[in-house]
Amino acid sequence: MVFEMLTMCIKPMSFLNLLRRTIHTTMNTTWKFATIFQIYFLVSVLCTDLKKENPFRMSKVNAVWHKGQKVLKEKRLSDLYADLQVQDRREVDLKLRKTEGVDNEGLFEAQVRKEMAVILDRYGLTRHFPGENYSGSPGYQPNENGSLPLNIRDNRLKDLLNKAQIEGFSDAEMSLLHEEMHHHQEKMDEYEQLRAEYEQLEGKIDNSVENIDDQTDTYARMSDVKKEMKAKHKEVQESLKTTEDRVKNPGVHEIFQDPRVYHLWALAQKAEMDENELSSIKTELEHFERRIKKAEYMSGKVRSLEEKLQSGQDVNPADQASWREKADFQNRKVEKYHNDLKLRIQRKFDEL
Structure with a gap:
């Protein structure tokens, strides 16, 4: 009987009809419902394993899963699967609400679409779904503490982030990487501010002999800024190396390796x-x-x-x-x- 049920994985109503007929002829009323639920649960899990190509109920979620299998690796793919498990239930709930007409204002639908947008951003998959209207995407959010999305302007950081997103990084690793990139960007901004100040001071210099004595303070400040720039540039290089090392050696901080x-x-x-x-x-x-x-x-x-x-x-x-x-x-x-x-x-x- 179980084998026949498994052959009906893609036909849930046929499976339920077969199950009802079998239980009806072999068991008293008291245990019918409990047994149907237990057997259905067991077979549904087995069916999921048999249908690994489409493990989710909603086609749009399966589409994201298929793309993730092509571009993500190992642990990062496991994180995506877990997120899609939750998202699949949300999409099913949305479909039911639409059918029953209980989301007339579209607020729940907007929330579900936003959640899908977060998942696509988190795993670097947004560009693979250009035709989908996943509006309200807040960018990658590794933390649930309401922190603002990272604004990366350094192309080297962008390359490292893209590599991390497809290299098998977990949410914990991405969160740590996000923090390091944030600090690195702050150092870059500080360096750019110092450089802008130095250029501004250079513009004030009057090279005429009669004004040299009046510009002693300007020259002194330029010397100090130049030293600060040199020290800050060293910090930037060390920060970039730390971030590069983390991307090149993923998994070091993971709890589980298998x-x-x-x-x-x-x-x-x-x-x-x-x-x-x-x-x-x-x-x-x-x-x-x-x-x-x-x-x-x-x-x-x-x-x-x-x-x-x-x-x-x-x-x-x-x-x-x-x-x-x-x-x-x-x-x-x-x-x-x-x-x-x-x-x-x-x-x-x-x-x-």
């Missing part, structure tokens, strides 16, 4: 868990990542023994079989733990 674990963490952060729930999930994910490393070590040991055998070296068959058994066992545990965590986090999304 893509599977980070993907779950990105989803958990968007599932509106309270502080205790999120802390608990984080602890479990840390344990999960340790399990993954253990399984990878054992799998590596198996590969090493196989390579030795293929190169003609002596390998104890019992040792090889033992390591293969251990590796298979650990990999099964990792897969089971991964599926359990994924289902638990998905349930939190369903509660939103």
